Amino acid sequence: MQRRGIHVDQSELLCKSGCGFYGNSEWQGYCSKCWREVYQQNQINLDHEYAKKLQEQENLASGRVLQSPAQRMLQQQQNAEAISSVASTSHHKESPTQRSSTEPTSLSRSFKEFEEKKVQSKGFRSRTLKNFFSPVSESTSGFTQNLAQKSVKSSPSKRSSLHQSTLPDRQQSYESKRASRDFHNFLQEFSEPAAKDMMKQCRIFLEKLHSNTNHTIEQQSAMVQDFYHFMKERVISHAAYKGYMSDSHQEKILDNIERFIMTRLYRHVFCNDQTDDEAQDLTVQTKIRNLHWITASMLDANIDEQKPFVSDFTLKAITAIIEMDSKRAPQDKIACVTQCSKNIFEAIKSSKNDGTPASADEYLPALIYIILKANPPLLKSNQRFITRFSNPTRIMSGEDAYFFTNLCCAVSFIENSENGLNAASLSLTQAEFDAYMNGEMTVTNRLMEHEDNNMCQGLKVMYQNLKELASLHERTEKLFQEAIGMKKGIELHSKRFKLEVDKALAKQLSHINYPLGSDGAMSDESSTSSSPTRNFFLREENAAGTATSSKHHNQCTSALDDDIATKDNLPPPLVPTVISNQQN
């Protein structure tokens, strides 16, 4: 396109400022000298700083909830200013925007966005041109660019509407790109005519929707629904789709078209500023925040979070419902609702002791409880987005539809204080309810503990483990003590046993010795020879004072003692036993 432009019009090559030198597309059509003049001004630097400041502010504001109202405000402002400022659009005013669009890639995408916003809020009307020069060259956004080119020559009102419509495309470029890529990959499965036709129809439709923003959200919704219907009919009847008429193909095609289109239109139609979606979101959010004190038992929700599996499932359910906002395509959002619901069913089933599956009587209260716990972002907007733009078959009668309807019921119950969530439906008196709402009354201690336990699951597990470790330690200690005691017992026992045996042996010996000991010379000899040995052993044992070899000594001494006792009438061999006991 660029190349052809050069060939067609020679004058395009000259510097825009009209100095007579040739310009360069790198410098937005200026010559090097004029380029420097235009862009190295202090004013520009100031603008730069201002944009940076905006970015910093934005960084401080965390989360989309805070971000989106700001964006919308700017958008509204821009809409209001658009018409008034179109006439005053001049060449000079366009230049800063051009600079921003050709800014080196070192600047982050978000930074560029804020610069754009700054430009918008100042009333510069150069978006269309900027879009034309934009380095972002998405293959699928080509039609918007073409459109932009055309509208430069068209009437101001048309330009202003286009201005708004092109906005979402750039802001969501990441998701858009991914959606386009996914869609392209999907199309590759199909024959050329079918793929081409799908792409063409989608483009025409997106163009149609983008080109006119005077439509109300309901009209847009109807347009999208008509398109689904049109595509369904087309797949069945059109020649290009020959071979893809089976149910599964048809479903797949419609599913992918829906995902592609809605991802591309998301910024445009989600939480639209024509509607009160945002206000509703805030109302619901505040209401849920004020209802933080509600417990599962108040709603008759059969969820016992003290049980380990149950808290796992409730956490999963909460994560799923919060995740809904991060998805763009309606079917992905609905899938989150289904995921959440399945986890709720698991939680109810685990809470019950008889293992029967959860019924609707138990499911709806549990879902309400989960929503109150999760406080999902932009709940109302998401709900309306799905209702408006999902393929109708999805939310009519199937399982996903059932779960989504329950979500709608739960939201409507929470919102509605007349017929829905009020003192009566929680089995509280009005006074109690008001006290809870005003924060005058807090949930009882037992429930607070319950809450705390839920709050820090990790800590809870840690404390439990610590307790178990401590008890394990205690038990090991006890085991160790008992083992030592047992060892002592065994030692003592073996000593006593030996003594007993020795005694018995001695008795036996003396009994046998008497008849043999009639020979006096023999026994005299033994006594004289043994007495020094005995004295030696006793001495040694007293000196050493250890029990290491006491067994051996005992054996020897007792044997000798017994031997001697029979002859010399010495006291019984108690001495070694006493020593060994003391040592123990």
Place this chain on the structure above:
Amino acid sequence: MGIDNNRVDCKVVLLGKEYGGKTSLLERFLHEQFNEASPYQSTIGAAFGAKRVAVNDKFVILGIWDTAGSERYQAMSRLYYRDAKAAIVCYDVTEQTSFQRARFWIDELLQNEENCKVYLAGTKIDLVQSHTKPRSVDLHDVCDYGEAIKAAVLETSSKTGENVNDLFLKIAFDFTKDPYNFEKLEDAICDASVVNVSKADNNRRNCCHR
């Protein structure tokens, strides 16, 4: 059964007082079982179910929506029966109040969805038959009321399975009688890549022709 739970021809809502036997009725129809503390449960939730029913060589996929029967949620019930083709309003034959509530549901339903067909289902009839509990809702009264609002009346037992399949087959049969639905169904069946299921359902079909 291998049915994609998101493909449903006929939406059927179950209305009635809580613990009035709605869930058991659904369980009996879907899984041919009555959960009297049976430990073998393949399903995690018994709030939604889809089942294919054969009527005159056509297949109707009934999608059954169980609803929360508690009074506190009755303001929201409108959301449930939107676009429903049929509604089974359950009452406990041993409990008079449950029938009063059933009448309330029907009044509200017909105000919002004129074209929704109503089926009055008395539940727990086995309790009366076995003399465990006395009957407190007279069948004649119900039939009189049913005639006035053009609703079919059936007394069922989820425990024994009595009249449960008949009830759902009747719903499917009435659904196919509507030419608008019938036309739609033809499409659904041509596309459904199922051929050899009709045999098993042949005997069931007869129930509907009574």
